[in-house]
Amino acid sequence: MADVTSDVIAIIANKVAPEKRAAIQPGDKLQDLGIESIDSIEMIFEIEEKFGVQVPYNANTASELSTVADVVGAVQKLVDDKPATAGAAE
């Protein structure tokens, strides 16, 4: 399976102030990067579009996605678990 890390980080970087983009590390907390609720839902939207997956995310419940690495891991799992035919219509 393809490694999603660089693509996910690129999506996250797009929500971050330009001067911070190049320095994003897996351990960075999304909150510390200045990613707010609206940025999060946009990030999820772009991840779903990019990888043809459904991210089980609801803004009303506490998110387990705290760091950049959390997001990368979650997306990697969704992509790895995706049936081979799913997402063909995306």
Add this chain to the structure above:
Amino acid sequence: MNWPHRVVVTGAGVVSPLATGAIPYWDGLKNGRSGIASPSAALAALSPKQPVGEVKDFDPLRHFGERELVSLDRVAQFAVVAAREALAQSGLPLEGSASERTAAIIGTGVGGAVTLDDAYRRVYLDKAARVHPLTIPRLMPNAPASQVSMHLGVRGPSFGIVSACASATHAIGLAFQMVRAGIADAALAGGSEACLTFGTMKGWEALRVMAPDTCRPFSRDRKGLVIGEGAAVVVLETLDGARKRGAEILAEVAGFGMTADAADLTNPDVNGMTRAIAGCLSDGGLNADDLDYVNAHGTGTFANDSTETAALKSALGDRARTVPISSTKSMVGHALGAAGALEFVATLLAIRDRVAPPTIGYLGPDPACDLDYVPNTAREAPIDTAISNSFAFGGLNAVLAVRRFA
């Protein structure tokens, strides 16, 4: 009635097919320039034969950051840009508690039409699984008011007003009433519209009211309206407040009248229009003979222009036959929920310069429209007091009176 405050205008901002900026917009109107043309490449989905009043010189990135634009439909962009200009001109302070005593009331006819159209295209045509996550907050009709409040830091009463083609006049009228009554010390008020989308234009086509050539209000051989877009916002404040801080006063809001026809959904009603005009004059303690200029609703449709003519005769009596009347929609098209504010600004500046802007595209008199419509060329006139008419689908009428501050 004795109100606590007189209300003055201290700032105006415009985004229009003629120009972005109140003064260049007014220069265009005074010179009888037309902002009506075929759709540009940006509106390739529209019929190339359908003339529109399109805002062509508007680069969102000149006004907003890339991240900011994610949450801003074109209709909210226009509103914020017009509001910033109005605020800058007025110099109104919005620090601390002043912001809590300031209102932001912005009308729109349709709301975030570009966002709605894009979302529908994605799901219906492209069969996309999802739409952009900010689709709802971008398209909501209160977004222009909310974005003006957020971008400028206005923390008092703020809401959108929806009354189709009268939205902006209702917005300015409500703001006037609130400041006059002491509910707010100041207000940013106006309207915004940006609905030149494939879906919206299909709806207008289906109503069979659109002109194939151009908008020729009150003229013989007029063929209907031309849909436009844009925004205008004004700063209203108490006379005392404006004086205290030495602000330049552009004009005084003299009165406001509003009525409903309770009759037909789309046909105008002479009685409803007449009562709105008369109600506005009465509210301002004005007589028909006080009026020096009328900025008409003048859409260019057969029904509006003849009915508005009859209403002006009914409300103004003999004065209707001599007062200069013009429709600036002939130059910018009908910007629906922004129209009343664009026309209010034209009326302010007509008073400032003592110039009645023209009704362009005028081919000659129609027997049902036999008043002085300032055909084709602007005219110098001793304008101290004027009204601006807005009459909406759904039978909702609103009229504002403005006078030179002295």
